[in-house]
Each structure stands twice: as C-alpha cells, then as structure tokens.
Amino acid sequence: METLEQIAARIAAAVPGVAASVETNPAVRAQSSLVVGRDHALAVARFLRDEPGLQFDYCSNVTGVDWLDATLKEKVRVKRVVDGAEQEFEETVERRRPGYLEAAYHLYSMALRHGPLILRQRTANRVEDTRLASLTPIWRSAEFQEREAFDLFGIVFTGHPDLRRILMWDGFADFPMRKDYVEPDDYEYEPTPHDAVLEKARRHYPVEGAA
C-alpha cells in the first residue's frame, strides 16, 4: 500500500477543493489517520473505493469519538538571543482546542488485502452543528454502525437512508457515550439502601417541608 501522504496527495488531485490532512498516530505508526472535511467525505470515500490501486472495498469499523474542549500543552523549540548568542529553548505553549465529535472509519481492501486506512471526519462543534456526511451510500456496512454513532454520540449523518436510534429506545433524548453525559439519578429499586443511595434518593425526591 502507498503511504498515507501519497494517498492524500492523490485525493487532493482527484477531488477538487478537498481538505485532507494526515494525522500521525504515536502508538501505531501504520494506523495513522486521514482527516477529511465533511463536505468532500463522500467523494473521497468513493475515490478510495473505486481507485484501482487502492480498492478499499471493505469498511470494517465505524465509530464515533467525543472530544471535549481541552487545553493542549505542546512543546515547541524557540530560538532566543541570550547574551548576544542565539540559543534554542524548549517552551511549553498552551493551546485551546474547541470540542468536536468525530467519526472514524476503518477501511480495508479485500481485493488487494491491504489496510487499514483510517478515515476521519469531524463536526464543527459538539452542540449545534453535529452533521457529517453518511458513507452508507458507499459502504453498506456503515448502515447500522452509523445509526449506532447517531444513537450514542448524536452525530447526524446526512444522506443516511434510515437514521433512527438503534440501541437506545426511541423516546430517549440524550446521547450516553458523550463524555459529559450525566447518568440519571433516579432508580427503581435498591435492595439494601445504604448511605450513598439514601443521599441520592433524598436529593432526587426532596421531602416537602423538610429543612
């Protein structure tokens, strides 16, 4: 298989206007990912599947990832002039990263037996605009898995033929796999109530008139 950089260059040539970048995975170098903009994700997916040298005909795994707002610390090398001589210093720079939801697709080629290529698309933010392009028209295997990512993460896949909740029930409102999900504090039955449970019950069902 070609390197991810070569594939990214070929995508840039084949799909006009695409924003594709390579993100290195520090743990497993062979499993680095290709991040594409959601507007061109469908075209990129079609290219990856149909291009003779790549033929990623098999989309194995589709999943969501939730990234909260975070402050990243990065080490950068800066040059500074000290006592008239230029010296290199290592400095820690803080950078704010707004949160987003991400869909990751693990692609393999059954015909050419190579892979994986990890394709990622990212939403604009975590709350208002959580739309991504559905890749179910390209790989049918994404159908249920994208439904699951919608169900548990709240990623809205536009172009999905049947986007409904799949594991949670239909009246459920929240998205349980998000990192800021708050578990409901009510419960039906506790066989041996103890301090923590009684405290939780008191908070959930406050006694009227109690001080």
Add this chain to the structure above:
Amino acid sequence: MSDAPPATADAESIAALSTGDLVPDEFPDTPPPPAPAARLFEVRPKPGVAESDEGELLEVSIGPHHPSTHGVFRMDVALDGERVRQLKPVFGYLHRNHEKLGESCSYLGSIPYTDRLDYFCSLTNNWAYVLSVEKLAGLAVPERAEYLRVIAAELTRVLNHLCLVGFLVHDMGAMGTPLMYAFREREKILDLFESLTGARMMCNYFRFGGCRCDLPPGWVEVAQRFVDGLPAFLDEFERLLNENEILLARTQGIGVLSPELAVNAGVTGPMLRASGVNYDLRKVDRYGLYDRFPFRVPLGDHGDTYDRYMIRILEMRESHKILTQALRDLPAGPVIDPKAKLRGFRPKAGEAYGRIEAPKGELGFYLISDGSPNPYRYRVRPPSFVNLTILEDMCLGHTLADAVVILGSVDIVMGEVDR
C-alpha cells in the same frame, strides 16, 4: 342516523368514562395524525419489490421473546401471505453500554467484561481485546502463550460451530437430537476450559503479554483425546445431516447472498466465505502464530444457507488440523511475559485497532489511549451486529419460516449485538 335517539345525559356520562374505545358516531374527514411511535414503525414497502394487488400487508413483530430469534432479538416483518416483503431488525433489549463500561474501568478490568460480549466464545473475545492492547502498547507474547491462545481459540471455534449447526437444524424442526449430539461434544470442550481457566463459559483467561496461568497437569492428553475423537464425530454428524431431505429442501437456494453485496456490507467470517470470498484474517493478518499451521480456507459456491451450514462443518475439520499440530508442537516456557505490567497499566497516548477471526467473523477492538489508566475510547466491532445489516436483503421474497432459518445461519449472539 336521523332515527338515532338524542344523546341523553346518561350517554354523555358514559362517553366521559370511556377510555377511547368507543367509536364516535361521525368520523372526521381526515384521519388523525398517527402517534409518534406508530410513525416510527410505519411499514413502507421497499422500493423495487413488486406489491401484490390483493389484500394488505400483515405486520408481525417476531420476538423479542421467541425461541427462534436466538435471544432477545426482534424482527418487524411485513408479510404478503407467507412471503416476507419487508424486515426490520430491532435490537437493544440487552444493551448495557458495554463501551461506556470499558471506558470507566482499567485496561485489565475490561477483560472479564469482554467475556460477556459473545458469551459462547469468551476466549476469542479475550484474544481480540488483548491483541488490541498489545498493539497499542507494543507488547510481545511468549511462544508458549501464543500456542495456548491458538489452542483455546480453535476449541472455541469448534464449540461455536457445533452449537450453530445444532441450533440451525433445531430451527428447521429437528427437535433436540442433533443439538444434543452437538452439546455432548461442547460439554467436553467446556470441561477442558473449566480445568484450564476455572470457568466453563466466562473464561477470562488471556492477559496482555500472555495468558493468566499455565496448563494443569494432564490437560494436553485429555485435549488430545477430544481432538482425536472429533473427526469420527463429524463423520457421524455429517452422515446424519448432510443429505437429509428436509435440510436440503429448507436450505438450498434459500437466502442467497452475493459476494459483491457481502463485501460491501462488511459481512465477515463463515458467512462471507460461504459466498465465495476468500478472506480469513488468520491468513490475511497472520496474527498469533497462524502462519505456522497449514490449513485451508473452505469457500462456498452459492452463498445460500446450505453453504453457510457446510462451511462451518469444513472449518471444524480445518480446526482439527490446527489443534492436532498445536498440541503436538506445544513448546515449554513461560506463559506470560514477566515484564508485562497488568495492574496500573498506562499505555502511552495513541490509538490501535486490533482484529481477529472470531468464529462469527471479524471481531475488532478500537482503543484510544490518552495516557491515563482507562482507555479514552473503547470500541467493539461486533461481527454479528454488522452481519445483520443484510438480513433483510437475504429474506425478501422468502417465506417467514425461511427467514427464521436464514437468521439461524447468520449466527448471532445478542450479548454481542446489543453490547
């Protein structure tokens, strides 16, 4: 309606007590909008399927509590006479958010939870998980542990396929007998697992960097006796089933899955190979020590239910070859890397996707580490969940009784589908 008696106070009070079952005298011109739940489950004919011009489609909800749905699985089917015109799988009845549990406990603490995914094959679940962790942290596994993993995984494959064939013919009406023959052999494997790991089904045996404990004395000989008896059992099982008239009539040409659709829909495992696609991760990824064992990958010609049955029988024969060689060549040595750190294990930041050929298909684990003791993201790629994507395509146009058999040949376990 002019002769109807005028509404009295008595009738009004009765109407006020009504729960809504009383039919009003006059219907409104437009029907009321359907309730939200009704809209969600509204049955629409699939485009391209010819509708019959007589009668209506009958909507039936099969399951979740039905013996033929293999657990708490539900199919909402629309029937035209006996023919399936639409089929929507509904799941989530066994959902406990396994992935959230995995993210809230340590890397070591997740291993017992993986047993509960596909509760028939706890050892292959363990393997897929520890393989991902080993990939993430770059750990090595001693040779003896790799051999033990191969032996355990192939015994699991035999166990799973035996049960599948037993349940499949059970679904076709062979009540009990072949299933009990299969369970008799399964019992021997479970006894082996019990003496090896301490548990019959929830084995919790593999660790990152090896296995939890070494073999008990005499285990290899007992396993060898079981493996030696396997071909004779398979011969008997095949004589009983292969040319059975009912089995042939119920499975040949039923639920055909084309190789193109199978690849596109991500179908893996015996189902994919029954459609004639040569893709076995033991050959493709060569994880573990599978490149040391010569075995063949059986392929089907037609992709129908009979091929899916036959592939399982043939795979058991290949597993027998692997088991014979592995038990013969089992080297001495440690079963776990002494440097492997199980408690307080904190892999460096990064991500890894590891996958193995589980008996049901490709079982993958996708882990993202942020350097903390818990995984930041823990994802299971369950084979039977993805294999269910094309259940509708295989069942359309067949009878409802065939849909049950087709579902049986998909090989699902709800612990894994619902997670």
